[in-house]
Amino acid sequence: MFIINDLSVKYHDKEVLSNLSLTLNTSSVNGIVGYNGAGKTTLLNSIYDLTDIERNKIKFNGKTLHRSQIAYLESENFFYSNITGRDYLNLFRYHNSKFDIDLWQSVFRLPLDSFVETYSTGMKKKLALLGVISSDKDLIILDEPFNGLDLESVSVLQIVCRKLAEMQKTIIITSHILETLTSICDSISVLENGNITSTYDSSQFDILIDNISKNINEKYCHLINDCLKY
Numbered sequence: 001m002f003i004i005n006d007l008s009v010k011y012h013d014k015e016v017l018s019n020l021s022l023t024l025n026t027s028s029v030n031g032i033v034g035y036n037g038a039g040k041t042t043l044l045n046s047i048y049d050l051t052d053i054e055r056n057k058i059k060f061n062g063k064t065l066h067r068s069q070i071a072y073l074e075s076e077n078f079f080y081s082n083i084t085g086r087d088y089l090n091l092f093r094y095h096n097s098k099f100d101i102d103l104w105q106s107v108f109r110l111p112l113d114s115f116v117e118t119y120s121t122g123m124k125k126k127l128a129l130l131g132v133i134s135s136d137k138d139l140i141i142l143d144e145p146f147n148g149l150d151l152e153s154v155s156v157l158q159i160v161c162r163k164l165a166e167m168q169k170t171i172i173i174t175s176h177i178l179e180t181l182t183s184i185c186d187s188i189s190v191l192e193n194g195n196i197t198s199t200y201d202s203s204q205f206d207i208l209i210d211n212i213s214k215n216i217n218e219k220y221c222h223l224i225n226d227c228l229k230y
Contacts, residue, residue: 002026002139002170003059009039009046016042018194024187026061026170029161031181033174033212034191040174041075043191044143047172048072060139060170071137075144077128085112085119085127092134099134107156121148129157133164140164142173146180158184178209 002024009017016039024030034040047058050067058065079088089101089112105112108126116124125148132140142161146154161171161184175181181188182205189199190208200208 001059001061002030002065002172004047005057005059007043007046007057009042011042016194017046020195022189022196022199024170024172024189027165027168028186029165029171029173029184031173031175031185031188032191033178033181033188038191039194040191041143044072044141044172044174048141065139069137070139070141071132071135072141073128073132073143073145075147077124079116079124079127081117083116084114085110085116085123088116088127089130089134092131096134096136099136101130104130104133107160108153122150122153125149126153129160133160138169140169140171142171144174144176146175146177154180178212182209 002022004020004022007017007020008015020043032040032043047065048067048070050058050065055064055066060069086101089099093099093101101112108130110123110126110130111119116127119127125145129142129145132142145157149157158180161173164171165186173181173185182202185202185205187199187201188205188208189196191197
């Protein structure tokens, strides 16, 4: 099990996460959804940046979670200047010599011998994803991994996530597009106002979709009607 117990995080005296608790099954794909500002990225950063939080707040398979167990894809990716895609991936092969760059290249199809600064946003995202996959960690955190990807690449990443779960990896993933999660996740948790308010398993995703749709309609329909009265 992956367990967070009463996690609170403050930025400049403002509490972003408040006594947050979450329990997830391992060897599974788990989504986190929430509106902008709900604290999704803060939660993922907190899981990864264990030096800034109390370590005993997060357990993984019954033991304290350590950064060495985590591969983290941040929403904004950083690459060194004047580095090719192949150079970037070769850095990861120092830690995992079994990672076959050319074989994965047949899946993601990147111009690996070109400088990364010439890549499109989607290409950079796929390159960063390959770096995360190559690390072969037990816990994989993906913050908005579908941003910038074309339709085919979205489907490829969804397949990869399911295959990783089958290989006993635990995945925590966020997305602004709910459909990208409902098609691959075993559970989806809702983050609101710094706390997990509910968690749905795959058999309940229709309820989740209906609840979100209902909340948005109640919040905005009458406002939009007023805006269109001209």
